[in-house]
Amino acid sequence: GAGVSQTPSNKVTEKGKYVELRCDPISGHTALYWYRQSLGQGPEFLIYFQGTGAADDSGLPNDRFFAVRPEGSVSTLKIQRTERGDSAVYLCASSPGLAGVGSSYNEQFFGPGTRLTVL
Amino acid sequence: AQKITQTQPGMFVQEKEAVTLDCTYDTSDQSYGLFWYKQPSSGEMIFLIYQGSYDEQNATEGRYSLNFQKARKSANLVISASQLGDSAMYFCAMRDRAGNMLTFGGGTRLMVKP
Numbered sequence: 001g002a003g004v005s006q007t008p009s010n011k012v013t014e015k016g017k018y019v020e021l022r023c024d025p026i027s028g029h030t031a032l033y034w035y036r037q038s039l040g041q042g043p044e045f046l047i048y049f050q051g052t053g054a055a056d057d058s059g060l061p062n063d064r065f066f067a068v069r070p071e072g073s074v075s076t077l078k079i080q081r082t083e084r085g086d087s088a089v090y091l092c093a094s095s096p097g098l099a100g101v102g103s104s105y106n107e108q109f110f111g112p113g114t115r116l117t118v119l
Numbered sequence: 120a121q122k123i124t125q126t127q128p129g130m131f132v133q134e135k136e137a138v139t140l141d142c143t144y145d146t147s148d149q150s151y152g153l154f155w156y157k158q159p160s161s162g163e164m165i166f167l168i169y170q171g172s173y174d175e176q177n178a179t180e181g182r183y184s185l186n187f188q189k190a191r192k193s194a195n196l197v198i199s200a201s202q203l204g205d206s207a208m209y210f211c212a213m214r215d216r217a218g219n220m221l222t223f224g225g226g227t228r229l230m231v232k233p
Contacts, residue, residue: 041226043221048219055219106219110163111163112161
């Protein structure tokens with residue numbers, strides 16, 4: 001079946017511009033996650049959704065970053081007034097649901113990422 | 120807060136030999152999960168293996184095994200019979216009791232020599 005897809009694969013923008021990054025999760029997966037991976041580092045959590053609601057947005061670095069998932073499927077990460085420091089690969093992942101206390105793992109399936117370059 | 124430490128920025132291994140990639144973690148939770156992911160140069164994150172904090176046996180998946188030492192808070196990945204295609208970045212990650220997000224380490228770049 002189809003995996004997690006992300007568009008665009010690459011985005012080059014100028015400082016101060018607005019960008020939107022899209023994530024299509026695996027069909028039926030209710031949980032969706034956004035991570036940011038800077039060059040040479042591990043991914044860092046940004047936000048995750050259970051259904052349509054943001055269950056935890058504690059990883060968003062500031063109020064220029066916002067994400068939505070209006071119908072509980074596709075999600076869009078929005079970055080306003082981009083800065084050069086926003087340049088990174090933005091990874092999206094989905095899982096069948098949320099892991100509960102004491103439950104077995106709930107594997108997160110990752111998309112290929114969107115490489116954002118802010119000039 | 121959780122923290123994952125991978126102290127080996129780069130590792131070389133000869134093809135067909137075994138290699139151990141180190142991972143230590145810090146958490147105050149009793150219930151947590153540990154993951155290893157592989158990231159080839161193409162960029163996608165590929166799940167390899169999982170260990171739950173209450174699992175009594177070390178996890179194994181084919182050529183991958185996880186050497187879990189709970190008292191030491193370490194979860195090292197062992198790859199047996201290395202192959203050229205194993206050359207990639209490897210990330211250790213943890214999911215804690217309260218959240219569902221993964222906390223990743225800084226990664227280890229593994230290079231398999233023919």
